Amino acid sequence: MTLRILATGGTFDKHYDEINGKLSFTDSHLPEVLQRARLTVPVALDICMLMDSLDMDDSHRQTVLQACSQATEKAIVIIHGTDTMRETAEVLGAAGLDKTIVFTGAMIPYEIANSDAFFNLGFACAAAQLLPPGVHVAMNGKVFPWNDVQKNRAAGVFVHK
Amino acid sequence: MTLRILATGGTFDKHYDEINGKLSFTDSHLPEVLQRARLTVPVALDICMLMDSLDMDDSHRQTVLQACSQATEKAIVIIHGTDTMRETAEVLGAAGLDKTIVFTGAMIPYEIANSDAFFNLGFACAAAQLLPPGVHVAMNGKVFPWNDVQKNRAAGVFVHK
Amino acid sequence: MTLRILATGGTFDKHYDEINGKLSFTDSHLPEVLQRARLTVPVALDICMLMDSLDMDDSHRQTVLQACSQATEKAIVIIHGTDTMRETAEVLGAAGLDKTIVFTGAMIPYEIANSDAFFNLGFACAAAQLLPPGVHVAMNGKVFPWNDVQKNRAAGVFVHK
Amino acid sequence: MTLRILATGGTFDKHYDEINGKLSFTDSHLPEVLQRARLTVPVALDICMLMDSLDMDDSHRQTVLQACSQATEKAIVIIHGTDTMRETAEVLGAAGLDKTIVFTGAMIPYEIANSDAFFNLGFACAAAQLLPPGVHVAMNGKVFPWNDVQKNRAAGVFVHK
Numbered sequence: 001m002t003l004r005i006l007a008t009g010g011t012f013d014k015h016y017d018e019i020n021g022k023l024s025f026t027d028s029h030l031p032e033v034l035q036r037a038r039l040t041v042p043v044a045l046d047i048c049m050l051m052d053s054l055d056m057d058d059s060h061r062q063t064v065l066q067a068c069s070q071a072t073e074k075a076i077v078i079i080h081g082t083d084t085m086r087e088t089a090e091v092l093g094a095a096g097l098d099k100t101i102v103f104t105g106a107m108i109p110y111e112i113a114n115s116d117a118f119f120n121l122g123f124a125c126a127a128a129q130l131l132p133p134g135v136h137v138a139m140n141g142k143v144f145p146w147n148d149v150q151k152n153r154a155a156g157v158f159v160h161k
Numbered sequence: 162m163t164l165r166i167l168a169t170g171g172t173f174d175k176h177y178d179e180i181n182g183k184l185s186f187t188d189s190h191l192p193e194v195l196q197r198a199r200l201t202v203p204v205a206l207d208i209c210m211l212m213d214s215l216d217m218d219d220s221h222r223q224t225v226l227q228a229c230s231q232a233t234e235k236a237i238v239i240i241h242g243t244d245t246m247r248e249t250a251e252v253l254g255a256a257g258l259d260k261t262i263v264f265t266g267a268m269i270p271y272e273i274a275n276s277d278a279f280f281n282l283g284f285a286c287a288a289a290q291l292l293p294p295g296v297h298v299a300m301n302g303k304v305f306p307w308n309d310v311q312k313n314r315a316a317g318v319f320v321h322k
Numbered sequence: 323m324t325l326r327i328l329a330t331g332g333t334f335d336k337h338y339d340e341i342n343g344k345l346s347f348t349d350s351h352l353p354e355v356l357q358r359a360r361l362t363v364p365v366a367l368d369i370c371m372l373m374d375s376l377d378m379d380d381s382h383r384q385t386v387l388q389a390c391s392q393a394t395e396k397a398i399v400i401i402h403g404t405d406t407m408r409e410t411a412e413v414l415g416a417a418g419l420d421k422t423i424v425f426t427g428a429m430i431p432y433e434i435a436n437s438d439a440f441f442n443l444g445f446a447c448a449a450a451q452l453l454p455p456g457v458h459v460a461m462n463g464k465v466f467p468w469n470d471v472q473k474n475r476a477a478g479v480f481v482h483k
Numbered sequence: 484m485t486l487r488i489l490a491t492g493g494t495f496d497k498h499y500d501e502i503n504g505k506l507s508f509t510d511s512h513l514p515e516v517l518q519r520a521r522l523t524v525p526v527a528l529d530i531c532m533l534m535d536s537l538d539m540d541d542s543h544r545q546t547v548l549q550a551c552s553q554a555t556e557k558a559i560v561i562i563h564g565t566d567t568m569r570e571t572a573e574v575l576g577a578a579g580l581d582k583t584i585v586f587t588g589a590m591i592p593y594e595i596a597n598s599d600a601f602f603n604l605g606f607a608c609a610a611a612q613l614l615p616p617g618v619h620v621a622m623n624g625k626v627f628p629w630n631d632v633q634k635n636r637a638a639g640v641f642v643h644k
């Protein structure tokens with residue numbers, strides 16, 4: 001079974017730009033991150049887009065849907081910003097693809113101390129291989145169905161609706 | 162569903178002792194690691210032992226079996242040294258407990274650069290919640306059944322027998 | 323000889339706030355940083371303020387001057403944002419205190435991968451002990467006098483005027 | 484002023500070998516470390532040897548002496564294991580070269596959490612530029628003359644004799 005990993009940006013992949021002093025996107029950390037994970041399961045990495053999920057509109061979500069639809073793999077992990085993870089999951093859930101799609105992300109960028117990114121990716125890589133077809137959100141060590149999840153922004157955690 | 166995490170030591174939890182210049186065990190990193198993972202799934206942490214798995218004998222494996230047997234949780238992650246992970250998995254597999262038990266560990270200690278520990282723990286936490294009862298080894302982004310796994314020591318990866 | 327370390331914030335001490343997704347200030351990293359440095363030279367740490375140096379005005383610079391003036395130590399390291407480090411150094415330089423004052427900071431926050439913060443602090447701690455009285459800027463492995471230094475913002479390095 | 488940095492190994496440069504589970508030497512971290520320090524002072528890096536200082540004998544010390552003697556730079560930082568740093572400093576001190584030579588090292592390898600390596604290097608880079616000619620040991624935020632320093636092994640710190 002090959003695993004597809006689809007990067008869309010989000011907090012996970014934000015990078016500190018030392019010239020302007022802001023967090024933004026340059027290259028994805030995922031090639032380095034996947035090496036560090038020492039995976040022997042075959043992985044196809046697709047850097048689909050690198051953006052803050054608050055800046056996503058429906059055209060971006062259609063691009064993500066199309067990327068999943070065209071993927072030949074049955075197991076897909078999507079790295080996504082947490083702020084609109086639910087919205088993109090809803091677009092994919094409604095499409096009813098016959099694939100196991102697992103969204104994950106991070107509360108702290110991969111390159112910043114105390115980041116949850118690497119744990120979450122590990123969790124999602126297992127979930128994508130073990131869950132039945134459907135669209136899921138995997139955050140905080142839990143699996144949520146796409147139509148029963150929301151982010152509690154004040155607490156910074158994902159919960160059932 | 163509560164998740165039990167059982168620490169036994171292994172490379173995952175090794176610590177550099179700056180006085181004698183050696184890697185050994187003092188406290189487990191797991192309390193800090195679990196905080197960093199921002200889990201909302203309830204977790205019961207059991208620091209069962211902290212040792213190099215090459216130093217384990219059958220009495221240690223019986224202690225691990227007993228800890229799993231007495232645990233009230235149905236989902237258990239065991240952090241274990243990679244060198245004899247298979248041997249302990251065989252003892253637990255043969256016991257036929259009605260629980261989902263997932264072994265994981267690390268090729269590089271959690272506190273050393275480029276460690277796979279945090280990814281592996283995330284992977285195992287998902288696997289323990291999603292796999293059917295039985296004993297499994299989760300390493301290199303793959304799930305192996307306890308009776309079909311071995312470590313290729315020259316390559317540093319887990320493979321089927 | 324006791325060393326005074328005066329924190330004013332700056333990039334060095336910025337912290338990623340996972341709830342609002344921004345870099346800001348909460349607690350200084352310096353207590354942890356100084357422990358990590360394993361200093362046996364006596365150190366007096368003063369968290370004078372925690373702010374972006376672009377937000378400093380003359381009243382803040384007078385506060386820094388006053389803190390240096392009142393300090394009983396002859397060797398002072400000031401952690402400062404790089405954007406207006408020169409301006410604060412000029413205020414202190416013009417005051418002509420009979421102390422060795424060394425400004426330093428960071429291009430990348432201490433808690434972010436690839437940060438120069440810890441190196442710069444080490445460099446400044448030596449410079450403050452070894453330079454004659456006066457006000458100096460220590461960045462990029464170089465010592466600059468307060469009246470002959472500027473930040474090349476496009477390149478992200480300090481240079482002579 | 485060009486700075487020469489002479490690597491000899493020591494704890495600073497130890498690397499965890501994930502195949503045999505031991506700390507040993509492969510490549511020096513120094514090229515990456517110096518990039519991270521964002522130095523604009525010219526630096527000449529010489530990976531002279533990579534070894535545990537407990538394994539050094541007089542021939543190794545003569546090699547270090549020769550490297551310093553032949554260097555065209557007047558300011559030299561030597562990265563050295565802490566266990567016999569004093570012995571090598573004595574060989575160089577007795578030679579009376581007309582150069583500023585500063586020894587430093589680390590209690591925890593650069594690649595391991597909580598390492599003092601990067602701070603110590605920064606400290607030594609300033610000391611080598613600011614001290615008069617002679618041989619010095621720079622550890623724990625302090626400068627020691629070569630003939631008045633010893634490592635307190637039980638405490639893991641450098642002290643006067």
